[in-house]
Structures are given as C-alpha cells and as structure tokens.
Amino acid sequence: MFIGRKAELDFLESKYVEAESQLVLLYGRRRIGKTETLKEFCKDKKHIFYSCTQTSAIGQLSKFSKQILIENHPAKRYTNEFPDWKGAFSALKELPFDKERKLLVIDEFPTLCKGNESFLWDLKEVWEKELKNENIIIILCGSATSYIEKEILTENNPFYSDLTGVYKMESMGFFDACSFFPYYTSEEKVLAYSVLGGIPRYLKQFEPTAPLFENIKKKILTKGSVLYSEADFALHKELREVAVYNSIMETIADGSSRLGDITKGAYINDTAKTSVYIKNLSELGIVERVLPVDAKSKFSVSSGVYRLTDNFFKFWYSFGLANFSQLEDGDVEGVFKYNVEPLINEYASFAFVDVCVEYIKKLQKEEKLPFRYSSIGYWCGKTFAKDGAKKKGDVKECNVDILCMNQDKTEYLIGDCNFSKERYSYSRYEEFRNSLPPFDEDEKVYFAFFSRSGFDDKLRLEARRNDNLLLFDIDEIVSSKKTPQSFTRKTSMESFLL
Missing domain, CATH: 3.40.50.300 (P-loop containing nucleotide triphosphate hydrolases)
Structure with missing residues (x-):
C-alpha cells in the first residue's frame, strides 16, 4: 500500500x-x-x-x-x-x-x-x-x-x-510517517519517528503489529537485518574516508554541535577539513547547520549549530555504532536494556520538538493560529531576562524550542516541548516565562506548550483564564483533532465553569 x-x-x-x-x-x-x-x-x-x-x-x-x-x-x-x-x-x-x-x-x-x-x-x-x-x-x-x-x-x-x-523530494513528515504504524499509541509513534525518521524504506522495515521495542531490537540492532548495515552501506556508496565520517557523526550524535567541538571529538586536526566533511554529509541530507530564527529585536544573535537531520542515522550513531562490538557478539538484549531503553525518552525529545514544529505549521495552513508568522525556528542564546526572585534583570541563557514571529516582529508565538513522563507543571511554566526577555506593551506574545504527559491542574486553569496560552497533549498533536480556540479570551464566568 x-x-x-x-x-x-x-x-x-x-x-x-x-x-x-x-x-x-x-x-x-x-x-x-x-x-x-x-x-x-x-x-x-x-x-x-x-x-x-x-x-x-x-x-x-x-x-x-x-x-x-x-x-x-x-x-x-x-x-x-x-x-x-x-x-x-x-x-x-x-x-x-x-x-x-x-x-x-x-x-x-x-x-x-x-x-x-x-x-x-x-x-x-x-x-x-x-x-x-x-x-x-x-x-x-x-x-x-x-x-x-x-x-x-x-x-x-x-x-x-x-x-x-x-x-x-524531502523526507516524509511525522504525520505521514506515523501512518506506517496505525496500531501504535501516540507516544510510540513519536518514538518510532525518532528512531526511523521519514525515509519510507526505513519505515517499511518495522512490522506494524509488532511491539515497538521488539522492532528496534529485531530490525535495527540484530546483525543481518537490513537496517543494521544501512548506515555503513550508504556511506560507502557515496563517500570515501568512511572512518572519518563515522567519527564526525558519532561526535554529533553524542551532543557536539559546534564546529570546533566536532573537530576535537572526531580527532581531526583542522576545522577547515571538518567543514569539508560536513559539507559532503549535508549534500547527502544527513547533516545540516541550523541557524536560530531571526529575532534580533529581542535576542542576542548566536551562531548556528550542526545536527543530524536523519533520525535513523542519529539513532544508529547514538546507540548502534557506540555499542557495535556487543551487537556483533549478539548481545542485543543487553545493549537495549542497559544502553538504549534508559535513554530512549531523552533521545526522542529532540524529535518531539520537530513534531511540534510540524504541528504548528499544520495549524498555520489551516488558519488556526492567532496571527500569521513569517519565521519559525528555535532559539538558543543569552538574553537580558528577569529573575523571579529579583526585581532587576540579569543576563541568562535562554533556550526556546519554538519561536514564531510575524513580519514586523510585533507578534510572537513561543513554544516549549516536554517529552518526559512528568506532567508539565505550572512552576515550569513560570520558570520558562521568567527566562525570557521583557516585551514591549505594544507587542503581542502567545505561548504554546506541548506535553507527552499532560499538564497539572493549576496550569490547565491558567490556560482557561488566559487567552494567550494554549496547551497540547501528545494525543491532540498526533491525532490533530483539537481545534485551537483562536486564543479568544473567555469570560470570568466561562473560566469558572470550566
């Protein structure tokens, strides 16, 4: 089909x-x-x-x-x-x-x-x-x-x-990719997407009725399976010096995102050489340089970061190549139990952000956002933000999963994504807001929070009272059935009744 x-x-x-x-x-x-x-x-x-x-x-x-x-x-x-x-x-x-x-x-x-x-x-x-x-x-x-x-x-x-x-043609987005797994839960679909990405050949390898973890062990981590040798085959077909490329991608998968850190982690003696290697990987659609969304009116500019764009390659270089000797020895169960399963949720949190970005783009196409943004992306940099315990501001690191802005930079949609097993709490909401810079009175700021495990009662109550705040749990995102309320403010009585 x-x-x-x-x-x-x-x-x-x-x-x-x-x-x-x-x-x-x-x-x-x-x-x-x-x-x-x-x-x-x-x-x-x-x-x-x-x-x-x-x-x-x-x-x-x-x-x-x-x-x-x-x-x-x-x-x-x-x-x-x-x-x-x-x-x-x-x-x-x-x-x-x-x-x-x-x-x-x-x-x-x-x-x-x-x-x-x-x-x-x-x-x-x-x-x-x-x-x-x-x-x-x-x-x-x-x-x-x-x-x-x-x-x-x-x-x-x-x-x-x-x-x-x-x-x-690009990789399939999440909403098409998860159609390969009609029997999986919303969480499992996000996890499967974080492992396989949007490449149809990879998606077809999983048995749709088999448990997710069994598919990972059998179809990726078991020697002789198609995906076990896929990364190595793809690199040998397209590139020379495969050992160097393996080191670069393993370094990126391990968390290095700046050129200097990648060069050091891959044991390359010249950043210029690393740039050439990364350029070749970029042309294959495996690595990309991601720049922060342009928000000069509010945020200090920081340079871009490198990341693995292909989720399958990211999974393989995070868990497969790192444990290759044990996998070659047939210890699939041990590798999965001690190396993959404890980290799979943290690993998938990055893909969950991509899913949420795709969902916001979907809402824009359906004209269900409070304004039409012209730019969407992430932000990571230093801001002059207020401290909840102080009256004065302070320079702090600010990490924004999703930032949308209109053309005039007068309207902002700020998103935060939570893929942990804990509910998104009101205290996290306050902490996140306090990490942001102050906005002018004539600027409109909206918040959208996305959570795997839902939200606590206090934050849900705040969302009912606040027309600038939307909450999406994972089932609403994956099913795409929830219709945003266009951020229309409810009356005090409506909020009380809810």
Whole structure:
C-alpha cells in the first residue's frame, strides 16, 4: 500500500494536465521514495518507465530503445535499435498512445549522464526542435543531489532553461510517517519517528503489529537485518574516508554541535577539513547547520549549530555504532536494556520538538493560529531576562524550542516541548516565562506548550483564564483533532465553569 506523498503527487498531476509539453526534474536523496512515488503517479496512465543501470553508454541506448519500441510503434517496422539518443528521443512523438498524453519517466538519469556527457545536450536539442510542441511530459528523476544542484540547476547550464518544473523530494513528515504504524499509541509513534525518521524504506522495515521495542531490537540492532548495515552501506556508496565520517557523526550524535567541538571529538586536526566533511554529509541530507530564527529585536544573535537531520542515522550513531562490538557478539538484549531503553525518552525529545514544529505549521495552513508568522525556528542564546526572585534583570541563557514571529516582529508565538513522563507543571511554566526577555506593551506574545504527559491542574486553569496560552497533549498533536480556540479570551464566568 502506498502511503503519503500527496504534495508530490499533486505537483506531478498538475504538470500532467497542463496544456503545454512538460520537462520535469524530480530529485532527492536515496531511499526517500522517488521511484515508488513515480510508479504511483504513472499507474493509471499510459507511460514508458525507464530505469537507468550501471552499464555502458551503448548498453543504455539499447535498453532504452527496447522500451520505446513497444508493440505497434511505427519505427519498429524498420529498426530494432536507435543509432543515437537524438533518434530515440525523436521517436517519442510516435508513441502509439492514441490521444492520451505521452508520458516518459527516466529514473536515475545521472547514471546515464556520467556515461554519456552528450545525453542532456541531445535531449535539449530534440526538445527544443520537436518535443516541446508535442503532447508529451518527460520526467527526469535522480538521487545524485550534489551533481544535480551543482551541474544542472545552474544558470550556466543551458539545459536548465528548458525545465518546466523542478521538485526536490524531502523526507516524509511525522504525520505521514506515523501512518506506517496505525496500531501504535501516540507516544510510540513519536518514538518510532525518532528512531526511523521519514525515509519510507526505513519505515517499511518495522512490522506494524509488532511491539515497538521488539522492532528496534529485531530490525535495527540484530546483525543481518537490513537496517543494521544501512548506515555503513550508504556511506560507502557515496563517500570515501568512511572512518572519518563515522567519527564526525558519532561526535554529533553524542551532543557536539559546534564546529570546533566536532573537530576535537572526531580527532581531526583542522576545522577547515571538518567543514569539508560536513559539507559532503549535508549534500547527502544527513547533516545540516541550523541557524536560530531571526529575532534580533529581542535576542542576542548566536551562531548556528550542526545536527543530524536523519533520525535513523542519529539513532544508529547514538546507540548502534557506540555499542557495535556487543551487537556483533549478539548481545542485543543487553545493549537495549542497559544502553538504549534508559535513554530512549531523552533521545526522542529532540524529535518531539520537530513534531511540534510540524504541528504548528499544520495549524498555520489551516488558519488556526492567532496571527500569521513569517519565521519559525528555535532559539538558543543569552538574553537580558528577569529573575523571579529579583526585581532587576540579569543576563541568562535562554533556550526556546519554538519561536514564531510575524513580519514586523510585533507578534510572537513561543513554544516549549516536554517529552518526559512528568506532567508539565505550572512552576515550569513560570520558570520558562521568567527566562525570557521583557516585551514591549505594544507587542503581542502567545505561548504554546506541548506535553507527552499532560499538564497539572493549576496550569490547565491558567490556560482557561488566559487567552494567550494554549496547551497540547501528545494525543491532540498526533491525532490533530483539537481545534485551537483562536486564543479568544473567555469570560470570568466561562473560566469558572470550566
């Protein structure tokens, strides 16, 4: 059963129904589900689906010719193979699809380009002279994101101007990903997402009816399982010096987020070298540099931090590689009991913040927020904040999980996320508020708190009385059924009755 990817399918469908011919580029990292998405898009349409393989340029053309020369193609009467790519592309005009639009998908086309540098030039020439005026849509799909972005999606490449659509596929968000686990509780869905992330190939490895912890032990930590060797396989396929990259990612997974700390933790003697390694990992969609949301009007600017964007890689480098010798020895139960289970909730708290950010974005699309924000992100820095026990302010560290601002920086939504087994208490709410800088009278500040274990009675009462405060427990977030009250203030009597 195909799950999710509505935005991608809608994009492809919109291109399919346009009157003009379309030349579309769809790309994204490996394992992300590009091929399955294209198959889902093509399944009810007449089409040619060609998957490039690691073979010679002549071999590619021969295989492509056989795909084009389907039964009843006029060219089949006089040839079994096209002499060149121009001839093959030109033959697309005569595909016997009746009045239905001609649809061609070339999957993993960068593989073909590397063996034949003239491929894109041949396609460009035939497209401009013949195909752009035909009822045809060609979709080029590839996983070599660095090559595509550096060599094709640049104004210096003449082929770029012929593209009528470009779409970069990203990992699935939480709400699509948790559809793979319909029988899990809300907590288990967040935990599963923190372990697997949004890569469909990884999500499919778990058995939806099996207990979460059993899936982790059997499908990730057990030698011989697909995911046990996935990180190592992915790195060897894309990079050299895998040992160095392993050290970098293990260091980041262990908590280092600044370039200097990563360099030191990975035993690299030059931060410039570390930057190059991290850049390569970023191009693969595994590591990213996250900058604080722009809040210069209230917060001191601090530099960004590096983090593992792929939850599965983060889990593996937090628990798998760190205990690799024991796992190789078959001690899966021991590793899980003493190394994974005691830390799994703390580990998942970071993914829970991502889930809450996605939820806020969902609320904005549904126009259920008190204002429309233009920026959303995290903040970590020093602020001039008040101390609850003092009348004067003081410089303190301020950590904000979620900060949303409007364009004018006059309205703020500040979010705090709690994935512990303890309820979010009123005292924590006060402590959090006191850590923030003072706001001007003409600035509107809203608070949204997200909790795995609910909220204490005093904080719930405060939320009923305060139109600027919203509380979301994990079931409300995961089900997305709660409709915010648009922060409309209740009357004193309404608050009393609640």
